[in-house]
Amino acid sequence: MKRTLGVCYYPEHWPEAQWAEDAARMAALGLTWVRIGEFAWKRMEPVEGSYDFDWLDRAIDTLGAAGLKVVLGTPTATPPAWVVAKHPDMLPVDADGRVRGYGSRRHYCFSHPGYLAECRKIVTAMAARYGSNRHVAAWQTDNEYSCHDTVLSYSQSAAAAFRDWLRQQFPGQGNDGDIDALNAAWGNVFWSMDYDSFDQIGLPNLTVTEVNPAHAHAFRRFSSDQVVAFNRAQVDIIRAHSDAPIAHNYMGRVTDFDHFKVGADLDIASWDSYPLGFLEDRSGTSDAHKRAYARQGDPDFQAFHHDLYRAVGKDGRWWVMEQQPGPVNWAPYNPAPLPGMVRLWTWEAFAHGAEAVCYFRWRQAPFAQEQMHAGLLRPDSAEAEAFEEAAQVTNDLADAPHVAPVQAPVAIMFDYDADAMWAVQPHGASLSYFGLVFDWYRACRKLGLSIDILPPDTRDFDGYALVLVPGMMHMPDDLKTALAAAHGAVVLGPRSAARDTHFNIPTPLPPAWPGSDLAVSRVQSIRPDMPIDVAGGGQVIGYFEELTGGGDVVLQTEGRAPVAVRCGDGVTYMSGWGDDTAHMRLIQAIAPDLDVEIMPEGIRRRATGNEVFWFNYTTQDVEVEGEKLPPAGVLRHVRPAMS
Amino acid sequence: MKRTLGVCYYPEHWPEAQWAEDAARMAALGLTWVRIGEFAWKRMEPVEGSYDFDWLDRAIDTLGAAGLKVVLGTPTATPPAWVVAKHPDMLPVDADGRVRGYGSRRHYCFSHPGYLAECRKIVTAMAARYGSNRHVAAWQTDNEYSCHDTVLSYSQSAAAAFRDWLRQQFPGQGNDGDIDALNAAWGNVFWSMDYDSFDQIGLPNLTVTEVNPAHAHAFRRFSSDQVVAFNRAQVDIIRAHSDAPIAHNYMGRVTDFDHFKVGADLDIASWDSYPLGFLEDRSGTSDAHKRAYARQGDPDFQAFHHDLYRAVGKDGRWWVMEQQPGPVNWAPYNPAPLPGMVRLWTWEAFAHGAEAVCYFRWRQAPFAQEQMHAGLLRPDSAEAEAFEEAAQVTNDLADAPHVAPVQAPVAIMFDYDADAMWAVQPHGASLSYFGLVFDWYRACRKLGLSIDILPPDTRDFDGYALVLVPGMMHMPDDLKTALAAAHGAVVLGPRSAARDTHFNIPTPLPPAWPGSDLAVSRVQSIRPDMPIDVAGGGQVIGYFEELTGGGDVVLQTEGRAPVAVRCGDGVTYMSGWGDDTAHMRLIQAIAPDLDVEIMPEGIRRRATGNEVFWFNYTTQDVEVEGEKLPPAGVLRHVRPAMS
Amino acid sequence: MKRTLGVCYYPEHWPEAQWAEDAARMAALGLTWVRIGEFAWKRMEPVEGSYDFDWLDRAIDTLGAAGLKVVLGTPTATPPAWVVAKHPDMLPVDADGRVRGYGSRRHYCFSHPGYLAECRKIVTAMAARYGSNRHVAAWQTDNEYSCHDTVLSYSQSAAAAFRDWLRQQFPGQGNDGDIDALNAAWGNVFWSMDYDSFDQIGLPNLTVTEVNPAHAHAFRRFSSDQVVAFNRAQVDIIRAHSDAPIAHNYMGRVTDFDHFKVGADLDIASWDSYPLGFLEDRSGTSDAHKRAYARQGDPDFQAFHHDLYRAVGKDGRWWVMEQQPGPVNWAPYNPAPLPGMVRLWTWEAFAHGAEAVCYFRWRQAPFAQEQMHAGLLRPDSAEAEAFEEAAQVTNDLADAPHVAPVQAPVAIMFDYDADAMWAVQPHGASLSYFGLVFDWYRACRKLGLSIDILPPDTRDFDGYALVLVPGMMHMPDDLKTALAAAHGAVVLGPRSAARDTHFNIPTPLPPAWPGSDLAVSRVQSIRPDMPIDVAGGGQVIGYFEELTGGGDVVLQTEGRAPVAVRCGDGVTYMSGWGDDTAHMRLIQAIAPDLDVEIMPEGIRRRATGNEVFWFNYTTQDVEVEGEKLPPAGVLRHVRPAMS
Ligand SMILES: [Zn+2]
Ligand SMILES: [Zn+2]
Ligand SMILES: [Zn+2]
Structure with missing residues (x-):
């Protein structure tokens, strides 16, 4: 599979006279893709029913003439004022009952039929006009569903x-x-x-x-379904006019709709990767951790989403549609990346199988909401810092243009519905399903493991030495059967199978594992400042279940309460939310044949079918594989193709 | 007085086929009481005016046949959907002006006349049906007035x-x-x-x-009066049909209505005691304290309420209507109790004179809001941890079935109206009347003292060696006179008599004590990180008044400002909010004949007329009276009856 | 210029029989001024169109007869209930869309034409009645515009x-x-x-x-203009009837309207100085700082406002209209001032050129919202602590009745519009323009410097050795020209000239300084726990810009990034928000001829034309000029008149 670069561009923001020069510079930089159009509804349909596509024709022609391929976005995240004037009740309503007003973006309720009709009209017009345009090589629906907390509307x-x-x-x-x-x-x-x-x-x-x-x-499931339906309406229209693949650009740590269901209607999953902004505003990590990685981003947060969206994409096709190129405007604090990080982020994505990485944005806008958001160019068109790093990636790619996809040794199941269930009933302050799964993911990464993320309807676990299914509150019977039959080691808990489909506690008590009498007898949430020591190392934090029955105890507390217990052939139930040490110890105990290697602090490893990468997320030189890897350094070793 | 146990039960939640077995197990456990009915309006009156009591007849018969006595609750805390549909404006409104919606409980405004009429109808129907039922041995009105902040409605x-x-x-x-x-x-x-x-x-x-x-x-006084009137309407109806005593189950640290006034219409005061939940969500204590007592609960919080509700109950009759049996669902963190604590909590209640302690609830519900709330049984009907501890109490009671009530040596006055006044004008962040009184209460407990709480209309203080009346912002003249004439030592201040009945500062300046020229000349609130040292030990925290006049200075600051000053024969005014040390020093200075003994950390003592109890709230063995008291241990010494 | 004292008084709050005695005591204390009337609309116009000024006539006569001069306030901050009943939509609306109700004060929206008409009527009636009253020596419009966040209304x-x-x-x-x-x-x-x-x-x-x-x-500029127009309407009416000067009493750290524009319509600027309340509720300083100055107030906060309002007043005429005399009622914590501080605060104001300092209030009110606010008298008319300190100031003034105004060596420009721009786009959590300017001000004070604050339309900088213009996001071209031509050293940045008038980033990139190629290439906001070390001492905190071009580097980071760079003859651009050390180092580097002297901790110095003052804001004796200055001490040295 070929690795390519791209950029997000807004021709409507700049004088037409500048387009050709911009296109030429993009091409010279080695970019393949240019995403356009997703906020330009007002330019395409200035007045209801009166379309103006001439400017867009010329923009696409100009870009195409420079050898660039266009990703064309539907503009339904930014309905113009006339749409809202026509449908004043289309505005979303927040949980406090306040109408969320016009004046920014995403000001629509997914359930408003009148707005959906307007969307169908503009998408139909675009698809009809550009469905067979030879430069339009891909489509994007809307922009960042759920961004700014817009899925749950109380209208x-x-x-x-x-x-x-x-x-x-x-x-x-x-x-x-x-x-x-x-x-x-x-x-x-x-x-x-x-x-x-x-x-x-x-x-x-x-x-x-x-x-x-x-x-x-039920309301969360409904709200997720509304997003799926909204997206599908656009996909159906585009497909009727175009053979180009269709993508949506998801966000980081958005769990309030089921991306697998949206993804099933699309060809490519993509996401918008802002490592520094996400570290500050949604990683949920400690201040010490934020200080350590303020200019590099969390070493696992992006990797997690790369693996997640590879699972969301059809046949594993996925992109980074927006890659942070410098300081952003929207986090509590907006530092500049460490020199080299933009390149590192790009390569981390490629190492996880990205087809394309597109930088957001070409030129920093001097006006409106994102004027403090860096681009590849400064507002005065001079090259910003990221420009040179993108050029370096172009050079890097000359040696490593292709990736050989390969199944990872470890799988982690991710279930958006389980996240909804934890959100509805966290039972302890700040506990979340995402947090639990991400903690397991990090433990694997610290062991140097590559990971596949699996959708919740997976029933074939062949080839995985380790399958992690933590915290999945509702587990269908056939999933239990399939996991019980898996060849690799399986980890469940806490809260696995804790609820039936309507959020009731089933009897026999959870997890009711086939062939096991293991039961969760009592459930506790724990103060974060009162972790429970695990005998031999590690701690249980936040959540702890008391167990009865089951088989061998793999981990226990200092007070001899079971923490990890066998409940079947190769299946282990972990009753606590562990820290990294506890998680790593359990992995090593139950999957001894895994090729683990404890990574130095801030170093991460990722293997493809024909390569192994090491990334240095620290601000220090670190010795890796006998070589000195500098801060933001990327080490790539070729290995024999394995799949 | 006989000591008894009970449980809260919801026959409507379970198949009728299970009722008889449940009743038999309750009886076998040694329970006397079973409270039912308080959330079952929809089952009793599924459609307006159409009653269905047959199921309830059978439930009461089944329980009664097993030898259990029924406490029957009126269901007015949970009006069904049809009531709200009929009276849409009955919903309470919060201080931000938001209507608080249907879908949980307590969704009514105390001031809505239409809703009050609906309540009269269902209570009349119940009272007529069960007023002379031989198994219905007590009544409960509504459920937990004010829970979820429902007294102050801005509708x-x-x-x-x-x-x-x-x-x-x-x-x-x-x-x-x-x-x-x-x-x-x-x-x-x-x-x-x-x-x-x-x-x-x-x-x-x-x-x-x-x-x-x-x-x-005025609005707070009005809102309190609305609760009194709402409750009285039900009491009047029940009394017209039944001779059984009537109770209400109050909550912890609820001060926004006058429990003494509600209590005056009832026969029994009861409250719902959740030591671990209350420690986390309303004790207001430090994180270090919460860590130390996370699995035991605050050593004084429950005792305080026991003494308070003994004062609220007619002739001192009071119960624990709901006793926490394990982890709850509603606190920020919900750990399990230390083994033995359910028994300890039960005995602490009995030591304070409880007639009955009822566990909440019989069986953990597998559905709806409280599915994570432990019971005596697990959802699968197996015994939960508390079941065994309740059984142990049954055994304990074989040796100690009765209590001899006795007047305590120390009295603390508690005035709900004073709490309202502090809430209206705290003058310093997070200062509250409840907090001040509770601090005094804790100091007494740390000295091993037993305490009576007195309502604000008390005028006879005979028999008390020490009477504490801190922070009572409005003091009627006859109260001043009565206190001045008390034989025991009296402590006033800060803020005693600081306002007239309409919240104005009186002249002469407070406290205007009979026969004294002591005056509060200036009032300060203090940063919590800037306590003022008291000469000889202890500190003033939060609140400090500067005094002129008065008599001997009992305590003063390092800077020689008076902290505690005589203002009459045996009356001392304390101008600061003290820490435990300052409070304990003052008690020892002004009431030297009190039988005080500084308790070891986490040990508490309580005397009845014929017993002395020691309770170990720590997680360590502690030597008490020459014996080793284990964690959660209860030591009971019989003494000659004293009253 | 003569220095005088005054007091705020509310005859309508007290029995008429008490007025004469009050007036006599005021006069005996040496007061010159008494401000009255600003909350008495209901007494003046009890019913629409029906005026009652008889009581006010008598009050003014009584005060005047005692030799006092009256400052008469218009009562438009407290519209009576009948006004609101007539104009229910005059109430302001907060940013959450909630109508802010009746029952306190400032319950009006500046944009409501009906309310403005009511204001014109009552002001016209007052001006007609008292415009030529010989005792009415000054006027005050309304009261504390913007207090309680009332400028931005979303109605x-x-x-x-x-x-x-x-x-x-x-x-x-x-x-x-x-x-x-x-x-x-x-x-x-x-x-x-x-x-x-x-x-x-x-x-x-x-x-x-x-x-x-x-x-x-734009909305902030509009809202500011609404205040200007509202105030001007009253001024125009008063001027038509009276020759007495007109003032308004501004507040501390209020920046949401342009005080220079309001001030241009008035004769005197005045402000309400509450050092202890402001330290707690708006200084934005650390807890350690608040502890150190809890009873003294911030050493620079009042001084800053004195200098600011001297700039706002016409010809530099300014007063303290309300001076804190003891504990207030409205801060999170309300301690008493250190003995002597009321006198110190008064003298700090005089040292900055105040014509008058009026204490708020004469007698503590025993009723309503401010009953916990100290006065010169207690509610029982006994002297409160501040009374004696005011008397001491009267004595002090016998030796130092006059001040010789003088231009300071240092100027700081203050631009309310820049504050609005930072508020709209802080870019980093808790960053503000006020905070930046105040940090520079403090650095100057720590160097013992006296400071003039300049309005943003200043173009003549003659006589200043140092001109500080930090953070002014929009700079007109003629300001740049004037600063480039200044004789003294000039400091710009960060964010200087960063936006055009409509909030767009200009090209060439900022600051686009005449004759310099210095450009801000990239902008970062920094975690507060990640300051950047400046080589040689000091740190950059919060905000940091990366520069290209420019001349000599004056300060740089440890990593050799420029922090302060020459961009013209005598003009230095500072690209970071520095701490005190960094700011002080820069001042000393670029203005070596300034007479700086690093003040001992908590000591401040201020020079007038004929005096030098030292103030001790600490709780310790400190040696100053060879003398031991006690806590709250004021040292005054006469020097030859310099202007
Ligand atoms: Zn985006
Ligand atoms: Zn309850
Ligand atoms: Zn004021």
Whole structure:
């Protein structure tokens, strides 16, 4: 598979006279791709029904003439003022009941039928115009679904659609669903919460105290489905006019819709990788960690998403659609990357199988919201720092243009629905499914392992020496069967199979593993300043389940409570949320044949089918494989192709 | 008085086929009481005016047949959807003006007349049906008034009722009150805030800056009165049909209605005791303290409420209606209790005179909001950890079934209205009346003292060697007279008698103690990181008044400012909020004849008329009375009956 | 110029019988001024159109008869209930969309035309009645504009007025402005945000994500202009009836309207100085600093405002209209001042050229919102601590009644619009223009320097050895020219000239200094726990720009990045936000002839034309000029008049 570079560009922001020179400089830099169009609705349709594509024709021609391939975005993340004036109730509503107003972007509720109709019209017009344009080599739908917390909307439109969705979930005899079935499934008897009809069901915000978790969870599933449907509407239209692959650019640590379901309708997964911004605003790490990696980004956060979105992409096709090139504008603090990091980030993506890495953006905009966001060029068109690093990657690629994909030895399952369930019921302050899975991911990386992330409908685990399935609160029976039959070591828990599909605790008690009497007898959440020591090293932090039954104890607390217990042939249940040491110890104990190697602090390793990479995320020289790897250094060793 | 155990049970949550077995197990465990019904409105009245009590008849029969006595709760904390559909404006409104929605519990405004009418109807139906049922041995009104911050509602109903309440407070010639009297009493001249009529008066939320404290205080008094009236409406109906005693289950650290006034209409005070949850979410203690007691609960928080609710109960009758049996679901962190703590908590309650301790709940619910809340049974009906501890209490009770009530040597007055006044005007961040009184209570407990809490209308202090009346911002003249005449030592301050009944500073300046020229000349609130050292030991924290006049100085600062000053025969005014050391020193200085003994860290002592108990709240063995008391240990010594 | 004292008094709060005695005591204390009337609208106009000035006539007569001069305030900060009943939509709306209710003060939106009309009426009535009263020696408009965050209102009135204001900013052919010009100026193309007409423009709150900074900045400029217009309406009316000077009493650290523009319509600037309250609630300093100065106030915060308001006042005329006399009621913690501090604060004001210092308030009110706010008298009319200190100032003044104003050696420019720009785009958490300028001010004070603050339209810098212009994001060309021609050393940066007038980044890149190729190539905001060391001492904190071009490097980081660079003859650009050490080092490096002397910790110096003062803000004796200066001590040395 070929490795390529690209950039995000906004011809509508610049004088037309500048386009050709920009295109020539892009091509000279060795870029292949240029993404355009995704915020230009007002330029394409200045007045309802009156389209102006001439400028866009010329922009595409200019870029194409320079040898660049265009990724064309649909502009539905930025409805113009006239759309909102026509549909004033299309605006999303936050959990506090406040209407989120016009004046920035993503100001729409996924459930508003009038807005969906407007989207269909503009996408149809674009697809018809550019579906067979030879320079348009790929499409992007909308932009960053869920960014700015826009999936969960508490509008009237959402409420109406939620009720319809529930009627489908609990179908009745006629058109109106079976409300008794819903009441029973949700346990509404608990506080006399039974509904007489679906019309009484509201959204799960602003209740006096905690809402029924079944109610909250249903709303999250519904909201995810609304994103899937919204995206599918655009995909169907584009496919009717174009053979080019379709992508969406996902974000980092966004879990409030099921990316696997959206991804199933698309050809390519892509994401927007902002290592420094994400470290500050969503990594959830300690201040000491943020200080250590302030200019490099978390050593695992991007890698995790690379692996995740490789799983989301059809046949593993994935890109970085936006790559941070310098300081951004939106994090609490916005430092500049360490010299070399833009190159390192690019190579980390390629090492994980990215087809393309596109820098965001070509030229820093001197106006509007992102004027403090660096680009490859400064606002005055001089080269910014990242320009030279991108050029270096172009040179690097001359030696390493292709990647041989290969199955990793370790798999981690990721289930967006489980994340929703933890969000609905964290049980302990700041606990999250994402956090748990990411902690396991980091432990693997610290052992030098390469990892595949698996969607929750995976049933074939062949070839994996280790399969990690932590925290998946609902596990279908056939998943249990498939995992029980896996050849590699399997790790479950905590909270595995802890709920049925309607958020009830099943009996027999979880995990109810086939052939095992292991049961979670009692559940605790723990103060973060009161970790529990694991005998022999490591700690349990945040979450701890007390177990009965099961087989051999692999890890236990200093007080001899079981922490990791065998519950089947090669299956181990870990009842606590471990720290890195505890996780690493368990991996080494249950999968002794894995090729692990404890990485030096801040060094990470990643293997493809024909290469092994080492990355230095620290600010110091580190000796790796007998060589001195400088800060931000990338070491690449070729190995015989393995797959 | 007999000591008994009980449990909270929800027959409507379980198949009817399971009821008999549950009842048999309860009886076998030695339980006397089973509380039911308080969330089952929808099952009792599925449709307006159409009652279904057959299932409840059978449930009560089944429990009664097993020898259990039923506490029957009115279900008015959980109005069903049809009630809300009929009265959409019955929902409470929070201080930000947001309507608090349907979907959990306590979704009603105490001031809504339509909702009150619905409550009268369902309570009348229940009282008529079960008023003479031989198994119904007690009643509970509603559930946990004020839980989830539901006393202060800023709805239209509340505003209208508040205006009517004010007209009663300031009666005029005709039906419309005397607005000039209100303006004068509140000092509305201050910022041209005088009203022309009561119709102009709004609720004290969302003002541009601080509202007039007289206005805010009146609203708190009104809101408390609304709870009293709401409860009384139910009591009157039940009494018309039943001779059984009536209780309400209060909560921990709830001070926004006057429990003494509600209690005056009831026969039994009860409360819901969640030591671990309360430590985390409302004790207000330091992280170090929370770590030290994470699995045991604060050593004084429950004891304080036991003593408080003994004072609230008629003739000192009080229960624990809900006792935490294991991890709960609602605190920021929810660890499991140290083994033995459920038994310890039960005995601490009995040592304070509880008639009954009921565990919440029988079986952990696998569905809805409290599915992570432990019970005596697990969801699969296996015994949870607390089951065995409850059984142990049953055994313990064989030796110690009765308690001889006795007057304690120390009394602390508790005035809900004073708490409201501090809440309206804390003067320093995070200062509260509850916190001040509780600090004094803890100092007494650390000296091994048993304590009675007194309502603010107490005028007879006979038999008390020490009477503590800290922070009571409004003191009626006859209270001053009674305290001045008390035989024991009396401690006042800070803020004692600092305001008249309409929240104005009186002249002569406070405390204006009979026969003393002591005056608070200036008032300071202090940064928590700047305590003031008391000469000889201890510190003043948070609050400090500068005094003029008065008699002997008992405590003074290192800088020789008076901290505790005599202002009458046996009466001492403490001008600062002291730490434990300062409080303990003052007690020892002014009440030298008290039988004090400084308790080892985490050990507490409590005497009844015929027993002395020691409790070990630590995680270590501690030597007590020459015996080694293990963690969670309870030591009981019989002594000659003293009253 | 004569130095005088005064007090704030509310005759309407007290029985008329007490007025004469109060007046006599004021006069005996040596007070000259008494400010009255500013909250008494309800007493002056109890019913719409029905005025009652008789009581005020008598109050003024009584005060005047005692020899006091009256400052008469217009009462428009406290519209009575009948005004609000007449104009219910006059209430301001906060950024969350909540109407801010009646019941305290400042409950009006500056943009409401109906309320403005009511204000004109009451001011006209007052001006007509008292315009030629011989005792009314000065006027005050309204009270503390912006206090309680009341300048930015998101009401319908504000939205309508904002659209009209924008039409004026972008004038078109007809009455409706040029919307294309606005779209172009704001860069609305960025996210398809172009408007079709001004009617579509909303207020910049509640948008999904960050609003266009040009939009937010325009709203801040508009809101400032609304305050100017509101104030001017009153000034015009008063001037038509009175020759007495007109003042307004500004607050501390209020930057959301342009005080220079309001001040241009007034005769005297005054402000309300609450050193202890401001330290706690708005100084933004560390807890350690707050502990060190809890009873003294920040050593520079008041001085800064003295110098600032001297610049705001016409011909440098300025007062302290309200001086904290003891503990206040509104800060998180409200300690008492160190003995002597009220006197020190008064003298610090006189040392900066105050004509008058008025204590707030005469007698502590026993009722309403400020009942915990100390006065010169206690509520029982006994002397409070500050009374004696005021008397001491009266004695002090016998020796030093006059001040000789003099130009300081150092000037700092202060631009309210720059503060708005930083507020719109801080780029790093908690960064502010005020904070940057104040840090420079403090560095100067620590060097013993006296400082003049200059308005942003200053073009003549003659006589200043050092001119500091940090952080002024928009700099007109003629300002650059004037600064380039200044004789003294000039310091710019960071962010100097970083934006054009519509918040766009100009090309050539900032600062685009005449004759220099210095350019800010990249901008970073830095974690506060990751300061960058400056070679030789000091640190860069919070903000750091990377530079290209320019001349000699004056300061650089340990890593050799430039921190301060020459960009012209005597002009230095500082690219980082420095700590005190870095700022002091730069001053000493570029202005070697300045008479600097590093002050002992907590000691400050200030020179007038004929005096030098030293103030001891510490709690220890400190040796100053060979004398032992006690805590709160003031040392005054006479020097030959210098101007
Ligand atoms: Zn983006
Ligand atoms: Zn409860
Ligand atoms: Zn004021």
